[in-house]
Amino acid sequence: MKLLLRTLASAFMFAGILAGCLAILLLVILMVRFPALLIALVLACWIYRKQKVRMNP
Numbered sequence: 001m002k003l004l005l006r007t008l009a010s011a012f013m014f015a016g017i018l019a020g021c022l023a024i025l026l027l028v029i030l031m032v033r034f035p036a037l038l039i040a041l042v043l044a045c046w047i048y049r050k051q052k053v054r055m056n057p
Contacts, residue, residue: 031038 031041
């Protein structure tokens, strides 16, 4: 029973890692295809960094 549970957990971990990698790959492809998304992402990161610095003096 323990071996079955470990195998099932490993299968779910593999599926999760695979789904995460595919999501990141699709985001990179979208950012290359639509440069406005890249600009929006850079702007959002810049605003987040400024807010984080302002909140932690």
